[in-house]
Amino acid sequence: xxxxxxxxxxxxxxxxxxxxxxxxxxxxxxxxxxxxxxxxxxxxxxxxxxxxxxxxxxxxxxxxxxxxxxxxxxxxxxxxxxxxxxxxxxxxxxxxxxxxxxxxxxxxxxxxxxxxxxxxxxxxxxxxxxxxxxxxxxxxxxxxxxxxxxxxxxxxxxxxxxxxxxxxxxxxxxxxxxxxxxxxxxxxxxxxxxxxxxxxxxxxxxxxxxxxxxxxxxxxxxxxxxxxxxxxxxxxxxxxxxxxxxxxxxxxxxxxxxxxxxxxxxxxxxxxxxxxxxxxxxxxxxxxxxxxxxxxxxxxxxxxxxxxxxxxxxxxxxxxxxxxxxxxxxxxxxxxxxxxxxxxxxxxxxxxxxxxxxxxxxxxxxxxxxxxxxxxxxxxxxxxxxxxxxxxxxxxxxxxxxxxxxxxxxxxxxxxxxxxxxxxxxxxxxxxxxxxxxxxxxxxxxxxxxxxxxxxxxxxxxxxxxxxxxxxxxxxxxxxxxxxxxxxxxxxxxxxxxxxxxxxxxxxxxxxxxxxxxxxxxxxxxxxxxxxxxxxxxxxxxxxxxxxxxxxxxxxxxxxxxxxxxxxxxxxxxxxxxxxxxxxxxxxxxxxxxxxxxxxxxxxxxxxxxxxxxxxxxxxxxxxxxx
Amino acid sequence: xxxxxxxxxxxxxxxxxxxxxxxxxxxxxxxxxxxxxxxxxxxxxxxxxxxxxxxxxxxxxxxxxxxxxxxxxxxxxxxxxxxxxxxxxxxxxxxxxxxxxxxxxxxxxxxxxxxxxxxxxxxxxxxxxxxxxxxxxxxxxxxxxxxxxxxxxxxxxxxxxxxx
Numbered sequence: 189x190x191x192x193x194x195x196x197x198x199x200x201x202x203x204x205x206x207x208x209x210x211x212x213x214x215x216x217x218x219x220x221x222x223x224x225x226x227x228x229x230x231x232x233x234x235x236x237x238x239x240x241x242x243x244x245x246x247x248x249x250x251x252x253x254x255x256x257x258x259x260x261x262x263x264x265x266x267x268x269x270x271x272x273x274x275x276x277x278x279x280x281x282x283x284x285x286x287x288x289x290x291x292x293x294x295x296x297x298x299x300x301x302x303x304x305x306x307x308x309x310x311x312x313x314x315x316x317x318x319x320x321x322x323x324x325x326x327x328x329x330x331x332x333x334x335x336x337x338x339x340x341x342x343x344x345x346x347x348x349x350x351x352x353x354x355x356x357x358x359x360x361x362x363x364x365x366x367x368x369x370x371x372x373x374x375x376x377x378x379x380x381x382x383x384x385x386x387x388x389x390x391x392x393x394x395x396x397x398x399x400x401x402x403x404x405x406x407x408x409x410x411x412x413x414x415x416x417x418x419x420x421x422x423x424x425x426x427x428x429x430x431x432x433x434x435x436x437x438x439x440x441x442x443x444x445x446x447x448x449x450x451x452x453x454x455x456x457x458x459x460x461x462x463x464x465x466x467x468x469x470x471x472x473x474x475x476x477x478x479x480x481x482x483x484x485x486x487x488x489x490x491x492x493x494x495x496x497x498x499x500x501x502x503x504x505x506x507x508x509x510x511x512x513x514x515x516x517x518x519x520x521x522x523x524x525x526x527x528x529x530x531x532x533x534x535x536x537x538x539x540x541x542x543x544x545x546x547x548x549x550x551x552x553x554x555x556x557x558x559x560x561x562x563x564x565x566x567x568x569x570x571x572x573x574x575x576x577x578x579x580x581x582x583x584x585x586x587x588x589x590x591x592x593x594x595x596x597x598x599x600x601x602x603x604x605x606x607x608x609x610x611x612x613x614x615x616x617x618x619x620x621x622x623x624x625x626x627x628x629x630x631x632x633x634x635x636x637x638x639x640x641x642x643x644x645x646x647x648x649x650x651x652x653x654x655x656x657x658x659x660x661x662x663x664x665x666x667x668x669x670x671x672x673x674x675x676x677x678x679x680x681x682x683x684x685x686x687x688x689x690x691x692x693x694x695x696x697x698x699x700x701x702x703x704x705x706x707x708x709x710x711x712x713x714x715x716x717x718x719x720x721x722x723x724x725x726x727x728x729x730x731x732x733x734x735x736x737x738x739x740x741x742x743x744x745x746x747x748x749x750x751x752x753x754x755x756x757x758x759x760x761x762x763x764x765x766x767x768x769x770x771x772x773x774x775x776x777x778x779x780x781x782x783x784x785x786x787x788x789x790x791x792x793x794x795x796x797x798x799x800x801x802x803x804x805x806x807x808x809x810x811x812x813x814x815x
Numbered sequence: 816x817x818x819x820x821x822x823x824x825x826x827x828x829x830x831x832x833x834x835x836x837x838x839x840x841x842x843x844x845x846x847x848x849x850x851x852x853x854x855x856x857x858x859x860x861x862x863x864x865x866x867x868x869x870x871x872x873x874x875x876x877x878x879x880x881x882x883x884x885x886x887x888x889x890x891x892x893x894x895x896x897x898x899x900x901x902x903x904x905x906x907x908x909x910x911x912x913x914x915x916x917x918x919x920x921x922x923x924x925x926x927x928x929x930x931x932x933x934x935x936x937x938x939x940x941x942x943x944x945x946x947x948x949x950x951x952x953x954x955x956x957x958x959x960x961x962x963x964x965x966x967x968x969x970x971x972x973x974x975x976x977x978x979x
Binding site for chain 2: 690
């Protein structure tokens, strides 16, 4: 009964979204009808959220007559994973995606009191998009379909890789980021259609920053999840799905910076409109690539051409409409002069770099498709391409970020600054020399570019704290913290890639084994039972003596799917993470262990967390300004 | 100016039409290799033993092209592992470094009956391989099925299981 009810509510919500957009179009001319749009939109969203809540409830009470729950959940799972099983495959993730889209839209609409032509247009855009997506859900991938009359007694279980707290938060975070960009999109489009001179960038700045913060956190969590739980041994793989999450992130970065310029100096107005449209379209494009399965990736779900085509036509429609609008109506702004050396000039230059980065990643993702379509064979574009392209851009961006710290809005470059910047570069050269001669660290060209960029940001930013000129002190604490975090990230990456190493050893119980740089003892190995899996656990001691580290890597076999996963054991410290994987027993009764030493991972996670902290500080400041 | 505007929109439309074509075209095409005998070869295994096409003449095996640098291989690995209980799986380690390959096997589990080392991709060329992963079903020395990309339950049931 409940699945039918949920289905009915979902269909009702779809119809209401359709109704809202029709009413909105009517209300563009007839002002008295405007009073009705907002309540209608609110109700449609509440219905959507109710339907989603019902699906969660059905998963919790183990209703296996629902096909989706039967194929992705199981009665032996803890409640927590029963809930997260909803976003472990296509239909449920799409539902979550749409529910979040609705929530963002609702919050934004409720925060605007007046319903003028601009807000009416915002509502038309939001409800049309929600209508199209709920229709997509209902007609091509309904998670509420049932298996009747003979429903299974138990479910097939969630993929074990996904039975992890990381999965429970990583996708929702990421989706929050993706769909949050609908706010700047709707505002930018509505601003053009209603031809209002509304200060739309100012009103959506907070929303954009919030979406960008969620996306940053979502990507960071995904990468931490791959590192700590999946045991991939790294934090970034340039996998197609990582890349397409990076596209809206890069575009969002460009957008929040360009918004700062346009609200401070009223430069770049048309550019901000364009970016606001692009960022949401790139988010949709990401959803399309993952869902359609046209690119092989670790994240691929079972592919289905009809879904892909539906999504593609949806994105094509949305982007052609918005870009056509932009092309014909988006340039009605006065051109303003920008002084070189002013804050806005540095931000604009970095915007160009970010666009180049977006284009390169986009090319890297699509090149194999185009190549295959024209020439036949499948090829893949890998890390060397991205690393080579990104390193010089990161270097230039770092130099601009560092130089911008004591620049001012609408003030030209002061030649006295050159000397200061040159001194910083000399200092970095000295640091590199010390690293090389005293510690024996010699960076490759690519690594050193990132290192120079990172340390340049850190040095210039630190020096600016002691600046005596009051006007040139830190004006924006949030931005200061974020860029500082970015600097840490940029020096963490080359240090990590340069210093980390891997060793594989075959060991017998209680016999210490000396490798090139470590001593390893396998103290014990035993079998254990978990709730829905059985496992083999090893107790491994690394470097016995004063700084001994005890690790317990594990191998699990899941009863329901027969899938085997290895649970990596990690011991983290500031300097290095020791990472052990338990392999197989070889024919000489030795266990294979793979030991990885990853250096300065803490700088990478720390950098991302500090970036997030900065965004939060900035959001607080914006909230105060708004109140 | 107007011309630039309109042509940029047209370009964008072409791009979407292209993507649509890719989706429609993405289904498994009939492989030319199916029905042919397994190509003649003489290679080493990853453990350094000799192996030739005679190995396949009297067996039913699943041949899987994989490499340690291939992320999709990691995705299909658990599924192949569950298949390994019912069918012998022979790996062809494709354009890979032997040390990376053994590390990868130690880390993720080795269920392969034997692994043919194909550093130059010579055998893979004879098999018509376009990349990793790909899988073949070989019955008594004849190739009966072939898929490109990740092996999963659906593809197994659709393309391989009927030919067993």
